[in-house]
Amino acid sequence: MKEQLEKIKQEALEEIKNAENSQRIDEIRVKYLGKKGSLTSILRGMGALPSEERPIIGKLANEVRQFLEEELKKALNNIKQKELELRIKGEYIDITMPGKRIEFGNIHPLNKVLDEIKDIFFGMGFSVAEGPEIELDYYNFEALNVPKNHPARDEQDTFYISENLVLRTQTSPIQIRTMENTKPPIRIIAPGRVYRSDAVDTTHSPIFYQIEGLVVDKGITMANLKGTLETFAKRFFGEKTKTKFRPHHFPFTEPSAEMDVSCFVCEGEGCRVCKGSGWIEILGCGMVHPDVLRKGGIDPEKYSGFAFGMGLDRIVMIKYGIDDIRLLYENDIRFLKQF
Amino acid sequence: MKVPYSWLIEYVDINKDIKEVADALTMSGSKVEEVIEYGKEIDKVVTGYVEKIEKHPNADKLRICKVNVGSEILQIVTGAENVQEGDTVPVALHGSTLPGGVKIKKGKLRGVESNGMLCSEEELGIANESDGIMILPKGTPIGVDIKEVLGLKGGILDFEITSNRPDCLGVYGIAREVSATFRLPLKEIKTNFKENKEDIKDYINVEVKDMLCRRYSARVVKNVKVGPSPEWMQQRLMDAGVRPINNIVDITNYVMLELGQPMHAFDYRFINGKKIVVRKAKDGEKFTTLDGVERVLDSSMLVIADEKETLAVAGVMGGQNSEIKEDTTIVVFECANFNGTNIRLTSKKLGLRTESSSRFEKDLDPNLIDIALDRACHLVEVIGAGEVVGGKIDIYPHPVKPYNLEVDPNWINEFIGINISKEEMAEMLRYLGMKVEVKDKLNIEVPTFRQDIKIKEDIAEEIARLYGYDKIPSKKIEGELVEAVLTKEQRLVNIVRNVMVSNGFFEINTYSFVSPKVFDKIRLKEDSPLKNAVRILNPLGEDFSLMRTTLIPSILETLKINYLRDNKEVKIFEVAKVYYPSDNIPVEVLKLGIGMIGKVDFYDLKGAIENILNVFGIDKVDYERDEENLTFHPGRCAKLMVRRKQVGVFGEIHPLVAENYEIEDRVYVAEIDLVPLFEAYKTERKYKPLPKYPAVDRDIAILVKDEVAVAEIENIILKVGKDFVESVKLFDVYKGKQVPEGMKSVAYSIIYRREDRTLTDEEVNVIHESIVKALEEKLGAQLR
């Protein structure tokens, strides 16, 4: 009996050793340990043994069973691991193949930059104000100190709808409308489409975008104007950006200025973008003229303010190195995909 | 405006590099657009006198010159043909440098020694092209640095003068700015001269008939010898961009460039009746200006006339009839002041903008006339051009007086954000020609040439710019906290744009004006209200004359541009306004336009729209077929209905419209009103508990007639299966084999679930069967 058990053990071990896959392990388990397995039948034949031998053989048989169970388990783990390794080896893919993408579209570069500028001013407490594009002459000119026959009207080549209705030449009318409707403190930017009857070429478009800003409150000074616009320039063009304010003239501000920023392409060394000067003219600004405040229903003796305006198209063109403004309105999909 | 630096330093002793001066002036408010330093790169080029010219023994085209350069006589070989013995010319010596870094050295030309080079204007960098060597005026000193002779030292400053500063339209005005910028004294301008014993009234009489002429002054000069003006005067005129004519005309131009006051000179012989009349022109009157062009005048224009005819268009240009000629002996100098707007309009109507009109149109100071007329007479004397007749004509009914202003210096400091003393402010203002008394406040007398200064803010600007904008500190805005807010509309526009981008569409930006032709191109009906558009009175052309009433043509035009450029897969959108006429200000309405071509169909477009509606939380949506809209394919066009109101239209563009836009492909377009969508936008969303009980999934496939819309099937399923059907999803529509003609097979996956309990198979069977039955009864559906 003993020898028989030992023999079964050896045979089983041999077979386990040679097993090549998990299926074979199952077969071996059935063959030796299954209901009709050889070990099982030995245990079943124990009744024929003398009673004093029974516990000894029983113990032995159990040991063999446990031993084989262990071995089978070990072998199975080994095989599974090998099988897994094999599978993984066979599943290598070319990770340089292109990814599967949901094709997104894109925001137009003008709006992309506008969004960025809006965000910067939003962070400084500026809301966005809007107004009509077809505007009363009064708001577009008169209220901004540009009466009929003022030379500035010639410079701006206005599209007329009727004698007192124009396509706004600037977004400044929004400033007047805002002052009429809002009590100070006022902090707005007014972006939008503006119109001038310029013939189309690489730098002129009859439709373009302006962003104006207006701040009105008690005690607003020119130092506030500089502080605000310098902050904007640093946020938008980069922390290293320097600014330069030069005196200028606009009918609706007094004092007036133009702001240059140090060229972000060459950092002031001089290049094609800045025409060698190291500076780029970015915006016009000034302290709101008291007549304009009055037109907006605000008492200039109590309040003061500053305003500024810049051309979005020019900024977009400088930022992306676009050399022809027409590209912005042509909407060639190959152009739009670049931003 | 071009100002030669040498002219400027005649009035301010400034010992600084021209670039430094330019930068400082730009920062104090006189913007220098360009510094032209002609002679900068020229070195060792002197004037030389050509004593002798011989033929070159070995070359027909070359000649050998003996040139006296003061210190020695040089032999120089030249190829130029225009040089004659006795000419004075620029000579580049051995070791000299020309613009562009060109170095000149001794050498042999065809075997003959040449010790330098004779230069052309082009080689000296003062002209873009030249034919031959530059010949200097007779009497030019020899052996002198060419830069001195040409007045190039220092160069020329080109200013941008803003419209509020007509006082800076002359060298002297700019000199005053230099004086104020550097706080250096401004020298007086010389105006002394002798008059003869005669009386101008015996020569001429002036009558001003129109108040558009605010002042008219004149002087008579006799014994005039017309000829070229002296070299220095010609040079200055040329440097400032004005062509020298003759001494008399040059004097008027010189005064204009120096003081900003235009003048005119008439030949006394041709003034009929010895009387000058300032009046309006006659309508249709023909008049030949100095440039030889016959012009038609009208009664809005001011002219200078005599008793018989017009002599000049006031302030714009004189006439040929009274032009200064070689044999002119008596001259009338006119120095007048005209209404700026009138001059501007006249100049515009005539298409004739001159140095004179461009100054007058800025409304000059009438008091400038005194100094200008005297200066002209002074110059007559200096260059010996004639004899000034005693007395002057001066018609000036309403003299302009200086303006008085009282400004609080503390207010200026607060307004600008600086802190400077009132004495310093007064000093700055005095340099600008103002008289200032310093008390608690500044009592300022503003000279008449500063018509732009009227209020305290104007004074603040003068102080700020002379103090230096760059020195003003930068400060954050203090005071009450202002909260930035986005309006609902601004927020939702951003959402629409983001959803469209996620849908794979590219945002475009198109012109708001369109051609009237687009209405036919998109096949609008005769009576379509969209044809009533806002019209531009002065458009860039008929094709840009209407403010659009629909975005569809703009979308189609953009698709066309892309299609014709071989961009065949295009998905675009634009959020933009359309404009409807109204009694008062036109109404502007925000729309979303969508367009697509390529491997897409109707349902791709619909899906994009559904995504927006979904994000907006809008559920009461219907799609109604629209066969009336001729822009679209009648079988593939839907009206988008939100809460039973139409808010948009979308679908496939009618093949005829696509053809009008040269697109030989299916085109899908949508136009949606955004405002009603914004109104329907639902902010509140409520959490619904996740299902506790399992679902049962059943598929159903039926045959229905072709024209049955799937929406009808879905409605029946949802209605019959109410409280049991959680969702219905269409997964297959099939026509063809095994499906009879005129029928289609439609397959749905229906998910059954109850919120309160687990459904049994039996329960589901009952509901499912009643759904099938309802479909059979209502739609004649057959179960497959």
Ligand SMILES: [Zn+2]
């Ligand atoms: Zn640069």
